[in-house]
Amino acid sequence: MDNLASLRDEVLSAAAAAATAAELDEVRVAALGKKGRLTGLMKELGGLDPETRKARGQALNAVKDEVAAALDARKTELEDAALNARLAQEVADVTLPVRPEVSGMIHPISQTMDEVIAIFAQMGFTVAEGPEIEDDFHNFTALNIPPEHPARQMHDTFYLPEQADGSRFVLRTHTSPVQIRTMQNQTPPIRIVAPGRTYRCDSDMTHTPMFHQIEGLVIDKATHFGHLKGCLVEFVQTFFEVSEVPVRFRPSFFPFTEPSAEVDIGCSRKGGELTIGAGDGWLEILGCGMVHPNVLAACGLDPDEYQGFAFGMGIERIAMLKYGIPDLRTFFDADLRWLKHYGFVPLDLPTVTGGLSR
Numbered sequence: 001m002d003n004l005a006s007l008r009d010e011v012l013s014a015a016a017a018a019a020t021a022a023e024l025d026e027v028r029v030a031a032l033g034k035k036g037r038l039t040g041l042m043k044e045l046g047g048l049d050p051e052t053r054k055a056r057g058q059a060l061n062a063v064k065d066e067v068a069a070a071l072d073a074r075k076t077e078l079e080d081a082a083l084n085a086r087l088a089q090e091v092a093d094v095t096l097p098v099r100p101e102v103s104g105m106i107h108p109i110s111q112t113m114d115e116v117i118a119i120f121a122q123m124g125f126t127v128a129e130g131p132e133i134e135d136d137f138h139n140f141t142a143l144n145i146p147p148e149h150p151a152r153q154m155h156d157t158f159y160l161p162e163q164a165d166g167s168r169f170v171l172r173t174h175t176s177p178v179q180i181r182t183m184q185n186q187t188p189p190i191r192i193v194a195p196g197r198t199y200r201c202d203s204d205m206t207h208t209p210m211f212h213q214i215e216g217l218v219i220d221k222a223t224h225f226g227h228l229k230g231c232l233v234e235f236v237q238t239f240f241e242v243s244e245v246p247v248r249f250r251p252s253f254f255p256f257t258e259p260s261a262e263v264d265i266g267c268s269r270k271g272g273e274l275t276i277g278a279g280d281g282w283l284e285i286l287g288c289g290m291v292h293p294n295v296l297a298a299c300g301l302d303p304d305e306y307q308g309f310a311f312g313m314g315i316e317r318i319a320m321l322k323y324g325i326p327d328l329r330t331f332f333d334a335d336l337r338w339l340k341h342y343g344f345v346p347l348d349l350p351t352v353t354g355g356l357s358r
């Protein structure tokens, strides 16, 4: 066997024996690198006479190609083996039971939303959704808040850049636009709740630029204020899981409802500690009212035929009250210690019959 054939065999068996990508690379450099043995033989071609050079050149090139192909094939083999080993090692047994101490926790916002939805679902409401980037019509005008209405200022709206036609989209300042979208797209009877993110340009101890609300809407031909009251009293009693929470409806104003009310719950603040239930204090928790005829008309519903009620509440606020969370901003700090303390065990979904917050 001449030296080329034995070099070929040597390199091929070294490539086959390489156990790691690094070892294989050493074999490649020793054969085909700048100072490699095959490269060296190529360099000697210049000193040969033309006839010999041609034959030797062809033979060398053939060996070079064969060695390069073998190195490539071995490289793929090693990479596949490494990937398979990693996959085998990282295998996750999804049938293992949840270990609360190592798994994630459900954020109190998600938990509270699930609880509220569970209560209203039990009463026959379905969940509706709408976009977080809204147009002026759905966020304001259709809700009986015309352009010059002072309520627009109270909303601290985030505006998006002006469109070609001069209009500007907004980050929705409340979940009420979902009422409008629902009435535009469904024929009554309507019974929906719409949970989601809302935005206002405001940040201090009790306000964050993004927060969550849940909206409720009932529309048919006969629903009256008595139904609104019964529905919300039932909700409050179930949500707070305290028997006999006093509930008070206090006259108020919202452009999109007439009459309007705010709902307060009874509490006591004895010794600096807030307790929901009996006591001589009151806490406001939500706004509500009978849907304004202008709002029904803006959605193409005849106010002489249809009527109903709406309500809206802040998720963070009711979560803070129920779970004794003192500072609003901590909801958004993504602090794991906080989440371990205030979070909820996954897969333990709240239900009215099985318990909301066991």
Ligand code: DAH
Residues within 6 Å of the ligand: 173, 174, 175, 176, 215, 216, 254, 256, 257, 286, 287, 288, 289, 310, 311, 312, 313
């Ligand atoms: N959209 C109101 C707000 O963000 C809350 C609200 C009050 C919603 C009364 C309603 C309602 O549907 O009837 O402050």
